[in-house]
Amino acid sequence: MDWVYFLYxxxxxxxxxxxxxxxxxxxxxxxxxxxYTKISSSLNMTGAQLAEKLALEHGLKLKIKTCxxxxxxxxxxxxxxxxxxxxxxxxxxxASLAIVAHEFGHALQDAQSYKPLKLRQIAxxxxxxxxxxxxxxxxxxxxxxxxxxFIGLYMLLAICVVYGLAVVVNLITLxxxxxxxxxxxxxxxxxxxxPEEQAGITKMLSAAAMTYLASLLVSIVYFLRFLLIFxxxxxxx
Numbered sequence: 001m002d003w004v005y006f007l008y009x010x011x012x013x014x015x016x017x018x019x020x021x022x023x024x025x026x027x028x029x030x031x032x033x034x035x036y037t038k039i040s041s042s043l044n045m046t047g048a049q050l051a052e053k054l055a056l057e058h059g060l061k062l063k064i065k066t067c068x069x070x071x072x073x074x075x076x077x078x079x080x081x082x083x084x085x086x087x088x089x090x091x092x093x094x095a096s097l098a099i100v101a102h103e104f105g106h107a108l109q110d111a112q113s114y115k116p117l118k119l120r121q122i123a124x125x126x127x128x129x130x131x132x133x134x135x136x137x138x139x140x141x142x143x144x145x146x147x148x149x150f151i152g153l154y155m156l157l158a159i160c161v162v163y164g165l166a167v168v169v170n171l172i173t174l175x176x177x178x179x180x181x182x183x184x185x186x187x188x189x190x191x192x193x194x195p196e197e198q199a200g201i202t203k204m205l206s207a208a209a210m211t212y213l214a215s216l217l218v219s220i221v222y223f224l225r226f227l228l229i230f231x232x233x234x235x236x237x
Contacts, residue, residue, distance in 0.1 A: 007228055015221050015222065019218065022217075026211055029071070030071075036200045037087070051103075060107055063081035065084070066083070066085070073102075074103060080107070094201060101184035102208070105182075116172055116175050156233055173215075178209055184201075
């Protein structure tokens with residue numbers, strides 16, 4: 001059997017498996033969050049207070065903001081703001097403090113010019129631009145394919161490029177997130193000695209890391225699938 005046809009045949013199965021892994025990873029995050037958001041930390045402060053305390057201790061001028069949604073917490077390097085979801089902003093749960101410490105880890109990365117973070121910002125901009133150009137390219141391809149049959153092949157190549165960039169973004173994102181979680185654990189473990197609380201923090205951060213790994217696997221499989229489709233189509237043209 002031709003290796004391209006063989007790989008294309010199993011790529012569909014790999015996509016299905018990766019999607020299951022992604023769902024499992026997301027479920028673990030929500031389960032961990034729902035479990036530890038009900039348990040108060042011995043560190044008697046809210047997520048917002050922790051962010052302010054850490055910013056002061058590390059000499060960072062951060063804008064501490066609240067944002068809507070669940071698990072929407074994020075650090076914005078553009079305006080140096082740490083955005084905390086409303087549920088975590090006023091909560092002193094283990095889950096809330098772990099999430100805030102993780103996002104503060106990104107703030108530290110930015111302040112220290114952590115190279116993978118800078119690379120991710122560039123990669124995301126390029127990927128978003130390419131993704132934005134994809135729909136117009138599809139429309140142009142459909143119109144021109146009526147007159148020139150091989151235009152569809154270039155469209156497949158464009159899709160491969162977009163998914164390839166997604167792989168690059170996810171590949172860079174993984175060490176960035178892992179590093180932010182490591183920083184979060186170091187920060188919180190220095191202030192929280194309770195082994196059970198430390199275990200909860202570790203569980204929260206580890207579950208989140210799984211989602212980034214799953215996203216990387218999904219993007220790789222989709223990229224390979226479209227690459228194989230491109231190779232098969234180029235044989236026929």
